Amino acid sequence: MDIKRLHVAYFSPTGTTERTLRLVAEGFGCAETVWHDWGDPETRALPLDCGADEALIVGMPVYYGRIPSLFHAGLPVRGRRTPFVAVAVYGNRHYDDALLELKTLGEQAGCVTTGAGAFVAQHSLNPDMGRGRPDASDAAAMRGFGKALRAKLDGVSGEVPPLDVPGNAPYRAYQPTPFAPALLDAESCLHCGLCARVCPVRIIDPETFLVSAPERCLFCFGCVRACPVSVRGPRPEAAEAFAAKMAGLAARCTVRRDPETFL
Ligand SMILES: Cc1cc2nc3c(=O)[nH]c(=O)nc-3n(C[C@H](O)[C@H](O)[C@H](O)COP(=O)(O)O)c2cc1C
Ligand code: SF4
Ligand code: SF4
Known part of the structure; x- marks a missing residue:
């Protein structure tokens, strides 16, 4: 499968999800890579149109074992059988249902999941958790994941086969916070x-x-x-x-x- 363009969309209030995706995209190595920061309300407001000859990587931090509530109703994406990669970044507790939720939303937006990854970073609420992550070994895994994704897509002709990821539906209950x-x-x-x-x-x-x-x-x-x-x-x-x-x-x-x- 010849990928003409790679779209990378992320929500990353404290920067670790973006950092993770930069390493994954580096490993993927697509000459035309377009970045979409969904922390910006104006970018979220415009649905991201992707074709079947493009690929889309979406990265989200894990909040309470889910993806952030801003995206529970859907991703701002219009895919057309676009190969899709779900990336969850979490603070060394667990990612629970976040990867499954992100994969499901990508598919509901018209994409076909071709890969998924869960990576650890320093916890944004508690720096004692996952301190110093991603470290050199995480960075190698992130680049390696990008490279393996590219090799997988290069080897696919026709439909991308379905992919299972861990997680349970109905998803975990989301906890509103008293600590704003x-x-x-x-x-x-x-x-x-x-x-x-x-x-x-x-x-x-x-x-x-x-x-x-x-x-x-x-x-x-x-x-x-x-x-x-x-x-x-x-x-x-x-x-x-x-x-x-x-x-x-x-x-x-x-x-x-x-x-x-x-x-
Ligand atoms: C509200 C909130 C809830 C979180 N819940 C989890 C969780 O369930 N499991 C976990 O391991 N980390 C959890 N984390 C940590 C983040 O997933 C982690 O720090 C992530 O790297 C933050 O991404 P960012 O730097 O792109 O903002 C939570 C962080 C926040 C702010
Ligand atoms: S609280 Fe003040 S110093 Fe801190 S980031 Fe906001 S404007 Fe800057
Ligand atoms: S006010 Fe709330 S939503 Fe806005 S940056 Fe701070 S923690 Fe995040």
Whole structure:
């Protein structure tokens, strides 16, 4: 199968999913690769049209064993039997149903799944989990996955055979969070605007840097990790409960998890 163009779409508030996909795409090695940042509401608003002679890799972080809620209703994709690759990036707990959910949504959008991968990165809520990941061995696995995908597609003539991935439907229940981050110290704020620019749902006021609609917060921690002076985080009244929850999670997830790929 001759792939004319590779589309890579990602949602990556703290950057590790994007980093993973850059390594996978490097391994795939397509001369024409087009990147789509679904953290930008304007990009999400335009359905991505892909043909049968193109391939599409979609990467999402795992949130509560699912893909982020912004995409539960569907991907902004119009495929035409387009070979599709689902990539889930998670913080060394587990990816649970996220890979199955992403694969199913890709197929509902008109694509045909040809590969899937689950990779570990530092946990965006708790840096003690998956600290330093992806490391050199993860990076080699990501590049190797891209290379193997390309070899698989090069060897296919006609229809891509169906692919099974782990996961269960109905998917895990999604947990709304009581820990939405806020601006904690307005006096130390540099007014750099990074938090407002990174917020995937644009609920941070670009002048005051206060959160205007906390009920829409995804709890992605993009604003927290982007802030150069660390003045964003869960409100003081929730901070202790949040820290206890994160410490409990880290204590239950001490075993290193390795990349898993499906081709
Ligand atoms: C709200 C939320 C829920 C998460 N749930 C999980 C989870 O169920 N399992 C897991 O291993 N990691 C979980 N993580 C960690 C992220 O999947 C992981 O850090 C990922 O690398 C973040 O991707 P990004 O850097 O592209 O934003 C969660 C992170 C957030 C913010
Ligand atoms: S306000 Fe919420 S949705 Fe926006 S970047 Fe911060 S954590 Fe993410
Ligand atoms: S990222 Fe931090 S310093 Fe920059 S505007 Fe936002 S709160 Fe202020």
